[in-house]
Amino acid sequence: MFQIIGIVLLFGLVFGSYLMGGGKMDVILHAAPHELMAILGAGIAAFLISNSMTVIKATAGGFGKIFAGPKWKASDYRDLLSLLFLLTKTMKSKGVIALESHIEKPHESSIFSRYPKISKDHFAVDFICDTLRMMTMNLEDPHQVEDAMEKQLEKHHHEALEPAHALQSMADALPALGIVAAVLGVIKTMGSITEPPAVLGGMIGGALVGTFLGVFMAYGLVGPMAARLQAVVNEDGAFYKIIQAVLVAHLHGNAAQISVEIGRGNVPSVHQPSFIELEEALTQIPNEA
Template sequence: MFLIIGFVVVLFMVFGGYVFAGGKMEIIVHALPFELMIILGGSVGAFVIANSMGVIKKSLSGMGRAFKGAKWKRQDYVDLLSLLFVLIKTMRSKGVVAIEQHIEKPEESNIFNNFPRIAADHHVVAFIADYLRMMTMNFEDPHQMEDAMDQDLERHHAEEHEPQHALQTMADGLPAVGIVAAVLGIIKTMAAINEPVEVLGRMVGGALVGTFLGIFLSYLMVAPIAGRFGQVLNEESQFFNIIKTVLISHLHGNAPQISVEIGRRNVPAQHQPDFAELEDALAELPPDL
């Protein structure tokens, strides 16, 4: 929503300022289709050359994610902490045998299915199940576990940010492609050097539209989307860091209530539940979990 508002403000301020200052839109409107064909077409072609199909698809979906914002909301963090509380409490009170059925087939687990938004995310469920499974295999050294999680998260972070970096690279190159369009416009103008000054002026103005569009699309369109996409990825990655924090705290021997409280304090500030809210959520958990 805010991205759309921002784009409306950009368009109004840039083109409105130009018109209010006495600029004529005729030259821009006339040159726009051809300049966009050169600049956007060339940039998209280079983007396809430089990236794999997987990165291209993720980049397209990433633009949508930039508009929608981060997936996880305040209630999702409460649910995550509640889920982890139940899992580590079950492991501590009933032993590893009791937890195996939930981590081997999480899609059939009443614990996971009590939190449907989390259960629907394959990556989150797999991350939790994989490291709980390692705990059942006596891999319980908190320092080794933390190192393993950090390496896993670093790999995941790098893979998730590939499409964001690709979009940023495209944004960085757009001004140069705009210059290419402008140079082509000047070549066209020089071929018509015998035309009257008024005609040449319009042709030079049309050529300069290419430079303008390259800079405009780069710094006021594509780069902000890439930047917002990066913010969304960073915020969503906190979900995995909280899982790591809670599980490592559990391996250090802390009680489930302490482990989830440590996790709560690592929730991003805008989504962080307060102590009482989390306590109420834990108290309201079904007794059969």
């Protein structure tokens, strides 16, 4: 919502100030189509040249994140802590054997099925199950497990940030591409040097539109979108850090409730449930779970 408001304000204030200063939109409107073709077209072409198909598809999907915001809400963090509580409690009270059916076939697990949104996130489920599977194979050194989880998180986060980096690279290129379009306009003007001053002035004005559009799109649109996408990815990444915190705390021998309390401390402040809220969520879990 705020992104749409920001875009409306961007266009309204920039072009409004231009009109209030006595500027005419005719020159911009006349030059914009072919200048945008040169600048934005070249920017997209450079984007395609410099990125893999995986990053291109992820960037296209990333525009939804820019406007929708982070995937995980406050209720999802409570659900994650409740899920981890159930898993660690089962492992402590019933042993490794009781946990195997849940981590080998999580899509059939009565524990995972209680939290459908988390179950649909393949990385979250695989991250939890792979770590618990390591524990069932007697890898119980908290430091080794934490190191292995950290490497998985770093790889996942690096890959998730690639679309934001690709967009930022495109934003960095747009001002230079605007200069390219402006130079082409100057070349065109110099080829018509015998025309009257009024005609030459219009041609120079059209050429400068290229420089304006390159800088405007870079710092007003594409750059802020890249920054927003990076912020969303970073916030979503905090969700997976909680999994690491809880499971490592469990390996240190803490009770299930203590482990999830340690995890609660890692929840972003804006989504962090209070101690009472988490306790209420845990007490609402049926005994048969």
